[in-house]
Each structure stands twice: as structure tokens, then as C-alpha cells.
Amino acid sequence: MMQRMRERIGLWTLACLLSQFSFAQKTKVDTLDGRSDDVVITATRTERKLTNIAVPAIVVGQKQILQSGSLRLNDILQEQTGLFVTSGTGSGAVGGGVFGNGIQLQGLSADYTMILLDGEPLIGRQGGVMDLSRFAVGNIRKIEIIKGPASSLYGSEAMGGVINIITEPLSGKQTQVGARYGSFATQDYHISGSSANEKNQLYYFLNRNSSAGYELDKNTPEKTLDPFYNYTAQLKYTHKFNRNTRLTLNNRYFYGKQESFYAINSREINVGGHGTTNDFTINPVLHYQFSEKIKNRLSLVASGFHFVQDLDSLNSKANYYYDSFRQNFWRAENQTDFQLGNHLLTVGGGYTLQSVLTTRYREQKFQHIWHAFVQDEWKLKENISLIAGLRYDNNTDFASRLSPKFAFHWQLNEKWTINSSIGAGFKAPDFRQLYLSFVNNAADGYSIFGASEFSIAELQRQQSIGLIAQILPAAFAIQELQPEISQGFNFAIQFRPKAGWKAEVNVFRNDINNLINFIPVATNNNGSSVFSYINVNRAFTQGLEGSLDIKFSKYWNLSAGYQFLQTADKQILGAVKAGEVFGRDREGAPARxxxxxxxxxxxxxxxxxxxxxxxxxxxxxxxxxxxxxxxxSRWGVIDRDGNGFANRPDEFAEGMLHVNMTVSKRIKENWMVQFGVNNLLNQTNAMFMPNMPGTNWFTTLTYTFKHKNK
Amino acid sequence: MKRVRVIGAMMMAVVIGFTSCQKDDQPTPAVVASNDFLVNGAAVGSFDLFGFEVGGRVPNTDSVTNRWDFGMRFERIIVNSGASGRGNAGVQIINQPFDAVTTAPETGYAFDTSATQLAVKPEQWYLYNSVTRSFSPIAGRTFVFRTANNKFAKMEILTALPADDNGNLVTPPTRPTRIKYQLRFAFQSNGRNF
Structure with missing residues (x-):
């Protein structure tokens, strides 16, 4: 049974092909070793076969990453069904983009997707978005993508889903070096290696990635993507003390620097400088097995993220803009799994301390969060499981949150499976929503205050000394921010007619409440506004996704995916239905x-x-x-007629079709050459998809040296 | 957003059309016109003045007359009465498209009570987009004025675009010094029907 399933699953379990050029043949071991592409750990925090989980999931294996010629995380994720990589604004490559290359899942924006590295959260969101181009994929074993809310296991941010980057190396002793050169003087070099004996396993990865950037719009003096370079280093060490105890030390370091040039009130570049990103993670994990039935995992994380943008006027050399954002994150978490008959009980909890210091906050801010979670996976019968989970998050600076989840998995027979789940997600108010203290002296002097920085008493004091002309009624509605919350529902049917063939249809609906927006709360004496944050908006996303995997011969694989998506701001939709909303069919046309x-x-x-x-x-x-x-297909990008949504042609970006290809050749046992062309149809949109360059090519050479096993 | 451009070439054309409403109970047809109105784009400084009877800009030297009905500075609107002028102007905003407003209400006209307590509240007529940092006039909001001389006019703001001193549109990061409004209005010199 297990053997059959293994054959069926995924496109990339052609293990022998993989091993021929990069891995030792003998490394393919038991299916449930966490490395195989058909095992998912993210869905339940315990290792589960992809066929046995109850939530929509995609596993992207190393083979697919490699065959697609992907370098950075956004490259490979944008090719997956239902995932959309949102655009940065030109300085994304080192994490400094105004929005960065984030990921949209089931129609929920990038702020609501949790990104994990080996099961631990990554930090360094800018404007709510985690920039995916910060992450090299050369060291990735596989990527697990879980769709739908998963806050019952992961807490804040896991509203749209969870993406877990797994860097687990294969065992064996080998060294690999690779080099790539491509359009825009893109250069990428890496060296990685692993070494193992009975007790110890060591893995390292070093990468340098750089590009001269590109220009999509010749009418603007600025480049669309400014030149950048960055380094990634990873060192992972595992020591087995005995059969029951294992310690893994996982370290990652990233350094990136990107040029940043602007033409401010000018047709020529007159302001320039750099954005610099430093981020690191140190993550020791202790696995201890009390018995076959009781397993424990203790994980400690220390990580830091620091981004600085420093721009000078090119003429006067005077500083034009300086922005620094420094975030630190410490977490201790313990998880214990109990196998009790046909119940698998998972119990865990932890404590998190976060700090952030930026030029836009008054002082360094600290957040203390503790959490506890419990999950029971009940195998009712051999082919039916029920999962119930609950997590509690308590935070010092905003309201606490309880997140439940229920899931159901029913394998009707060898071919048909039904999965359904309903769960809660939440996203804690982010730092700027709580702590921002920003007065824009350059514009008309408006100011924005985070909910924790805001007080009526302060407004009244400023009013008494004449700084504030009027306190708006809305100011009295500002209170302790609630997390943004969602309820998600998924129902999927899978059909596996034969090995290597799979069809799946999933319907989903996410209802999102308490979305945070900022509103004017007072008027300054110069007429400008004071803003603060409040939970106001409600929205939903719903749709259908289908995927098809066909292995139609020994050497050929076809996979296809489709997502239909409907979304709405419930307030706007309600007003539209009530006949209260007008729009213009073109600029300046009469309202209708x-x-x-x-x-x-x-x-x-x-x-x-x-x-x-x-x-x-x-x-x-x-x-x-x-x-x-x-x-x-086309997507709304801007609202020009004040009704809050896109309704006419110039409010949409046109639909896009991107075609990418690669050709690779393995030479002997050690060499591989790859040639690829991305965006063959040269479809670009400088304004709304600046992260997508025109047609570009690359060529890669990889050499793998397998040390002899004794 | 360094690369957002405002696509609005067609806005450059000044469209002035005169049409007349032929209604039996309407002795004098309302004059309907469109006009570009270039105003001070800063949050401080003087307001630019507009008069419906004139059908366009009124010089600031006439600020103590009844020739102007409302004034604009960036996205602020003042009316010629109360704290802002010597006229008898007043304004109200109706949530209906321009063409659907056929009669000016008899009452309900607000005026400026102080320099900061203005008759027109920002949220009544435009939407600020924090991402594009632009403000868009809300479609289907019609201003109805009682003019400084107790006549009636209705107006819609078709566009609000960032411009330089010469009225040429500018794109970020260039900071606009002017806001170029395109207005459509109807002036009725006799009665309240448009």
C-alpha cells in the first residue's frame, strides 16, 4: 500500500533521476523521514504523508526548483497554482522594497501569509510584506505550501496560509559548486556541501547573487530594478547523542546591498544612495524521544533583521532621506506529541519577545507574546481521520486571541479522497499600526499615530495649546486594536486514477473581519489631518481551485492548475447592492x-x-x-473615481501570460549544464509588475563531487 | 511609488460645451459648462476663486466682492459667506450624479463658520488612497451651491490631477505645485431648476 502511494504521488518522486546527478542513490530512505516530497510537516506539525492530510497543500520539491531554473523563492512560488507574487517597487532584492515581492494566497494579501524557515517564523516584514527575493532556493530541499487559515497551529499571520521552506539536507558526503550568468549581468554562485557520519551531520551553503538591474520604462530616469548584490550563508549541524536524542543547530545569515537612485522634482537623477539589509537566524532544536509514543521538540530562535536606507542629494551631498528599521525576535517553544491508541495528541507552547526600533517610532518597542496550542488527530478508522486544534495567543499590546480548527479526511477508496476543514486565522496588529509616530513635514504636515501612541488626552492637550483645531468624532472610536481575524473553509475532492495521475478540486471561502485601516481623527491648525488606526473593514475571498498532474509516460510530466477567485470589501459591496455607489466609465465622464x-x-x-x-x-x-x-487575467490596480474599486479599463492592469523554458543536460555523473529563457513572450508592465523583467536568458553550470562512502 | 504615472492625456483638452435644457416650466435654461480650474497645490497660501456667473476663475483682487462663489486650495474648499467671504453663498453635497440633480434644494446650505470649520468636509467628496497617495473625487457626488448673489448652481468635480504652475501634469516623485481640477457645472440665474 505504502509503496503504491509513493509511486503515485507528485511529479518529482522519480528518485533515481534525482540521485543520478546530485545525490547518492542510497539516500532514499523511509518515506516518513521529512525529506521526501510526499511528506508534509507544516499541515499538522507532525510528519504526514501528503495523501493523508486534510488541508489543501502543495509540495514543491528540489527537482522542480532545479528544473525550473529558479534562483530566489519568488521565482518558484509564482509558478504554483493560486499563488500570486505581488510586486515590489524596485528595491526589493534586498528586502527594502516599499512592498517587496510578497505572496498572495487564496486572494489574501501578502501580509496574511506566514513564511517559515525550517518551521520557525521569518522576520523582517516591510510595510507588512516579507520580501521573498531575500531567500535563495539553492539550499532548499522542498517548499510546503498550506492554504487556508492555520493560526490554530502557528498563530499570527497564518491567515491565508503557511509557506514552510525546508532546508533539510540529504545525508551523504558531497560538495557542489555552481555558477550562473544571465541577462542584466545576473550572476549567481554557490557552494554547498554536506558531510555525515554515525553521530554527526553537517551542511553548509554559501551563495552570492547579483544583478545590474533592468529598465522597463525608458521615460523615467530611474531604473525599474536598481543594481544589487547579496550573500546568503547557511550552516546546519546535527548531532545524534543517542537513539532518542538529537540536536540540530541551524544558522542563517543574509547580507544585501542595493543601489537606490531617484529623480526628485527633476528629469535627472539627483538623489542616490543605498539600501542595506542584514538578517540572521540562530535556531537550536532539540528532539527527544521519551518512547516510541512520546516525542518532544524544543526549539529556541534568536533572529534579527536590520534595514537601512540612506539617500543623499547628489548635488549638495546633504542627506536627503534616512530610514532605519531594526527588528529582533526571540522565541522558546516546546512541542510534545503523544500517540495514544488511535489518537495523536500534540501539545505545545512558547514565549516570544520581539523588539523593534526605527526612525519612525518614538522609542524601541517591545512585545511579549505567550502561546499554547493543542491538537488531536483522531484516526476514527483506517481511512477516516478527524483533526481538532486550538491555540491561544496572549500579547501585551493588543487583545488576545483563541484560534480553533477542525479538519476531516476521508479516503473513500483507492481513487477518491475527500478533505474538508474549517479554521480560524488572525493577524496581530503590526508594529506600524501600533507604534507609528510619524509627522510628514514634507507634505502638508499630516501625521499618523499607531493605536498605542494615540490618546484622546494628548489630542485635547494639543487642542488646548492651539496645535489641533478640531477633534473629530471618529477619534473617540479609537480603542485597543483587535487582531484582524478570518474564518476559512475548504472542501476538496481528490481523484487518483493511477500512479502519477492526480486531479483535485478545492472550493474555499475566507471571511475576514476587523481589517485595520487608518482614519482621520483630528484636524491640525494648518488644516492637515491627524490619522490613527482602527478595526473597520470586512472582506471575503472565495473561489475554486483545480489542479491536474499527469505522468503520461516514463519521461514526461504535465501539470496544470487553475484558480477562480472572487473577493469583496463587504461594506463597498453592500453599498453597491443598495444602489449608493457611482462610477465613471472614463476619466471625466459623467457619473453613473x-x-x-x-x-x-x-x-x-x-x-x-x-x-x-x-x-x-x-x-x-x-x-x-x-x-x-x-x-x-486583468486585475484592479487603482481607483480613480473615488468609489473604492476598479470599474473601468484604466483602473485595471492587463492580463499577462508568461512563458518560461529550460533545457538541461547532465554530463557524466558530476556535471550539469542548464540554459533557460524566461518570459519568452516579453510581456511586461513597468507600472504594475515592475518585478517582472522582459525576455531574459541564463545559463548555469553545476559540478557535484560525491565523496566516496566508506 | 516612484513609477506611478497619471494617465490622463485626454484630460488636457479643455472641453467647454454649451447646451441648454429645454423644459417647459423653465423660463431661463441653466448654462452647463466644463472648465479646468488650476489651483494652489500647497496646504498653505491663498485660495483660488471661482464664480459661476463669470463661468470661471475670479481674480483674487475681487475676493471682497460677490463675484466669486467658492475657492479651492489643494483639496480644501471655501464658500463666499460666513468666515470666508462677504457674499451669501452656501453649499451642500448630494449623493446623486450630476444629471440626476434637477432641482436645487431650498434649504440646507452650509457655510464656513471658521477657517478650520469649513462647510465642505474632505470625506464628503474625495477618497484618499494611502498606497498611491492620490485623492480621487468620488463619482456621483454633486455640489449644489447657492451663489454669493442668491442664485443656484450645481457642480461635479470630474478629475483632480497633480500639475505644475503651467498646468502640465506631473508624476511622482515630482511634487505638484498645483492641482488641476476639471469641473462640470450648471448655473441657473432664475429659479432652482437645472
Whole structure:
């Protein structure tokens, strides 16, 4: 049974092909070793076969990453069904983009997707977005993507889903060096290696990535992507004390620097400087097995993220802009799994301390969070499981949160499976929503205060000395911020007619409440506004996703995916239905009543997204090839007629079709050459997809040296 | 957002059309016109003045007359009465498209009670987008004025675009010194019907 399933699952379990050029054949061990592509740990925090989990999941294996020629995390994620990489604004490559390359899941924006590295949260969100281009994929064993809310296990941010980057190395002793050169003088070098004996396992990865940047719009003096370089280093060491005890020390360090040039009130570049990112993670994990049935995991995390943008006027050399953002994160967490008959009980808890210090806050801010979670996975019958989970998060600076989840997995027979889940997600108010203390002296002097920095008493004091002219009624509505919350529902049917073939349809609905927005709370004496944050908006996302994997011959794999998505701001939709909303069909045209069919939902969402990927791996000759197409229909980008949504052609970005291809050849046992072209159709949009360059090519050479096993 | 451009070439054309409403009970047809109105784009300094009877800009030297009905500075609007002027102007905003407003209400006109307590509240007529840092006039909001001389006018703000001193549109990061408004209005010199 297990053997059969293994054959069926995924595209990339052609283990022998993989091992031929990079891994020792003998490393393919038991299925539940956490390394195999058909095992998922993120869904339940315990190792589960992909066929046995109750929530929608995608596992992207190393083989797919490699065959697609991906370098950074955003490269590979944008090719997955239902995932959309949102655009940065040109300085994203070192994490400093105004928005960065974030990921949208089930229509929830990038702020609501949790990103984990080996099961531990990554920090360094800028404007709510974790920039994915900070993460090299050369050291990634696989990526697990869990869709739908998962706060019952992971707490804040796991509203749209969880992406877990797993860097677990394969055992064995080997060294690999690789080099790539491509368009825009893109250069990428890496060296990685692993070494292991009975007790110890060591893995390292070093990477340098750089680009001269590119220009999509020749009418602007600035480059679309400014030149950058960055370094990633990872060192992972595992020591087995005995059969029951294992300690892993996982360290990661990233340094990136990117040029940043602007033409301010000028047709020529007149302001310039750099953005610099430093981030590190130190993560010791102790696994201890009390018995076959009781397993314990203790994890400590210390991580830091520091971004500085420093711009000078090129003429006067005077400082034009300086922004520093420093975040630190410490967490201790323990998890214990008890196997009690046909129940698997998972109990855990932890404590987190976070600090943040930026030029836009008054002082260094600290947050203390403690959490506890419990989950029971009850195997009712061999083919039916029920999962119930609950997590409690308590924070010093905002309201606490209880997040439940229920999931159901029913394998009707060898071919058909039904999965359904309902769960809660939440996102804690982020630092700027709590602590921002910002007065814009450059514009009309407006100011924004985070909810923790805001007080009526302070407004009244300022009013008494004449700084504030009027306190608006809305000011009295400002109170302790609640987390943004969601309820998600998923129902999926899977069909596996034969080995290597899989079809799946999933319907989903996410209801999001308490979305945080900022509102004017007072008027300054110069007429400008004072803003603060409040929980106001409600929204939903719903849709259907389908995926198809077909292994139609020994050497060919086809996979395709489609997502239909509907979203709405409930307040705006309600007003549209009530006939209270107007719009213009073009700039300056008379206003007309908006109908339900004019309402396009939340900005930056495509109703249709599709992909098709064809992979060929001809083992006898050593040739491999891939052809991948990614489509998204038009999406709203801006509201020009004040009704809060896109309803006319110039408020949308046009749909896009991206076609990418690679050809690779393995030479002998050690060498691999790859040539690839991305964006063959040269579809670009400088304004709304600045992170997508025009047609570009690359070529990669990799050498793997396998040390002899004694 | 260093690369956001305002696509609005068609806005450059000054469209002035005169049409007349032929209604039986309407002795004098309202004059309907469109006009570009370039105003001070700073949060401080003088307001630019507009008069419906004139059908356009009124010089600031006439600020103590009844020739102007409202004034604009950036996204602030003042009316010629109360704390802002010597006229008898008043304004109200109706949540209906321009064409659907056929009669000016008899009452309900607000005026400026102080320099900061203005008759027109920002949230009544525009939406500020914190991402694009632009403000868009809300479609379907019609200003109805009682003019400084107790006549009636209705107006909609079609566009509000960042511009330089010459009225040429500018894109970020260039800071606009002017805001270029495109207005559509109807002036009725006799009665309250448009």
C-alpha cells in the first residue's frame, strides 16, 4: 500500500533521476523521514504523508526548483497554482522594497501569509510584506505550501496560509559548486556541501547573487530594478547523542546591498544612495524521544533583521532621506506529541519577545507574546481521520486571541479522497499600526499615530495649546486594536486514477473581519489631518481551485492548475447592492450608478489564474527540459473615481501570460549544464509588475563531487 | 511609488460645451459648462476663486466682492459667506450624479463658520488612497451651491490631477505645485431648476 502511494504521488518522486546527478542513490530512505516530497510537516506539525492530510497543500520539491531554473523563492512560488507574487517597487532584492515581492494566497494579501524557515517564523516584514527575493532556493530541499487559515497551529499571520521552506539536507558526503550568468549581468554562485557520519551531520551553503538591474520604462530616469548584490550563508549541524536524542543547530545569515537612485522634482537623477539589509537566524532544536509514543521538540530562535536606507542629494551631498528599521525576535517553544491508541495528541507552547526600533517610532518597542496550542488527530478508522486544534495567543499590546480548527479526511477508496476543514486565522496588529509616530513635514504636515501612541488626552492637550483645531468624532472610536481575524473553509475532492495521475478540486471561502485601516481623527491648525488606526473593514475571498498532474509516460510530466477567485470589501459591496455607489466609465465622464457586475472586488486580485507546466526528463541521454506557462487575467490596480474599486479599463492592469523554458543536460555523473529563457513572450508592465523583467536568458553550470562512502 | 504615472492625456483638452435644457416650466435654461480650474497645490497660501456667473476663475483682487462663489486650495474648499467671504453663498453635497440633480434644494446650505470649520468636509467628496497617495473625487457626488448673489448652481468635480504652475501634469516623485481640477457645472440665474 505504502509503496503504491509513493509511486503515485507528485511529479518529482522519480528518485533515481534525482540521485543520478546530485545525490547518492542510497539516500532514499523511509518515506516518513521529512525529506521526501510526499511528506508534509507544516499541515499538522507532525510528519504526514501528503495523501493523508486534510488541508489543501502543495509540495514543491528540489527537482522542480532545479528544473525550473529558479534562483530566489519568488521565482518558484509564482509558478504554483493560486499563488500570486505581488510586486515590489524596485528595491526589493534586498528586502527594502516599499512592498517587496510578497505572496498572495487564496486572494489574501501578502501580509496574511506566514513564511517559515525550517518551521520557525521569518522576520523582517516591510510595510507588512516579507520580501521573498531575500531567500535563495539553492539550499532548499522542498517548499510546503498550506492554504487556508492555520493560526490554530502557528498563530499570527497564518491567515491565508503557511509557506514552510525546508532546508533539510540529504545525508551523504558531497560538495557542489555552481555558477550562473544571465541577462542584466545576473550572476549567481554557490557552494554547498554536506558531510555525515554515525553521530554527526553537517551542511553548509554559501551563495552570492547579483544583478545590474533592468529598465522597463525608458521615460523615467530611474531604473525599474536598481543594481544589487547579496550573500546568503547557511550552516546546519546535527548531532545524534543517542537513539532518542538529537540536536540540530541551524544558522542563517543574509547580507544585501542595493543601489537606490531617484529623480526628485527633476528629469535627472539627483538623489542616490543605498539600501542595506542584514538578517540572521540562530535556531537550536532539540528532539527527544521519551518512547516510541512520546516525542518532544524544543526549539529556541534568536533572529534579527536590520534595514537601512540612506539617500543623499547628489548635488549638495546633504542627506536627503534616512530610514532605519531594526527588528529582533526571540522565541522558546516546546512541542510534545503523544500517540495514544488511535489518537495523536500534540501539545505545545512558547514565549516570544520581539523588539523593534526605527526612525519612525518614538522609542524601541517591545512585545511579549505567550502561546499554547493543542491538537488531536483522531484516526476514527483506517481511512477516516478527524483533526481538532486550538491555540491561544496572549500579547501585551493588543487583545488576545483563541484560534480553533477542525479538519476531516476521508479516503473513500483507492481513487477518491475527500478533505474538508474549517479554521480560524488572525493577524496581530503590526508594529506600524501600533507604534507609528510619524509627522510628514514634507507634505502638508499630516501625521499618523499607531493605536498605542494615540490618546484622546494628548489630542485635547494639543487642542488646548492651539496645535489641533478640531477633534473629530471618529477619534473617540479609537480603542485597543483587535487582531484582524478570518474564518476559512475548504472542501476538496481528490481523484487518483493511477500512479502519477492526480486531479483535485478545492472550493474555499475566507471571511475576514476587523481589517485595520487608518482614519482621520483630528484636524491640525494648518488644516492637515491627524490619522490613527482602527478595526473597520470586512472582506471575503472565495473561489475554486483545480489542479491536474499527469505522468503520461516514463519521461514526461504535465501539470496544470487553475484558480477562480472572487473577493469583496463587504461594506463597498453592500453599498453597491443598495444602489449608493457611482462610477465613471472614463476619466471625466459623467457619473453613473454602479451595478453588481461593475464591482470587481479587492484591488490587485485576478479573477482567473492558470498555469501549465510540462517537464521532460530523459534519463538514458541525460537531457531534461521544461516549458511553463503562467497566466493571470486583468486585475484592479487603482481607483480613480473615488468609489473604492476598479470599474473601468484604466483602473485595471492587463492580463499577462508568461512563458518560461529550460533545457538541461547532465554530463557524466558530476556535471550539469542548464540554459533557460524566461518570459519568452516579453510581456511586461513597468507600472504594475515592475518585478517582472522582459525576455531574459541564463545559463548555469553545476559540478557535484560525491565523496566516496566508506 | 516612484513609477506611478497619471494617465490622463485626454484630460488636457479643455472641453467647454454649451447646451441648454429645454423644459417647459423653465423660463431661463441653466448654462452647463466644463472648465479646468488650476489651483494652489500647497496646504498653505491663498485660495483660488471661482464664480459661476463669470463661468470661471475670479481674480483674487475681487475676493471682497460677490463675484466669486467658492475657492479651492489643494483639496480644501471655501464658500463666499460666513468666515470666508462677504457674499451669501452656501453649499451642500448630494449623493446623486450630476444629471440626476434637477432641482436645487431650498434649504440646507452650509457655510464656513471658521477657517478650520469649513462647510465642505474632505470625506464628503474625495477618497484618499494611502498606497498611491492620490485623492480621487468620488463619482456621483454633486455640489449644489447657492451663489454669493442668491442664485443656484450645481457642480461635479470630474478629475483632480497633480500639475505644475503651467498646468502640465506631473508624476511622482515630482511634487505638484498645483492641482488641476476639471469641473462640470450648471448655473441657473432664475429659479432652482437645472
Amino acid at each position: 450608478l454602479m451595478r453588481r457586475s461593475d464591482y470587481s472586488g479587492l484591488l490587485n486580485r485576478s479573477a482567473h489564474m492558470a498555469n501549465a507546466r510540462l517537464f521532460w526528463d530523459h534519463t538514458p541521454s541525460g537531457w531534461m527540459a521544461s516549458l511553463r506557462a503562467i497566466y493571470r
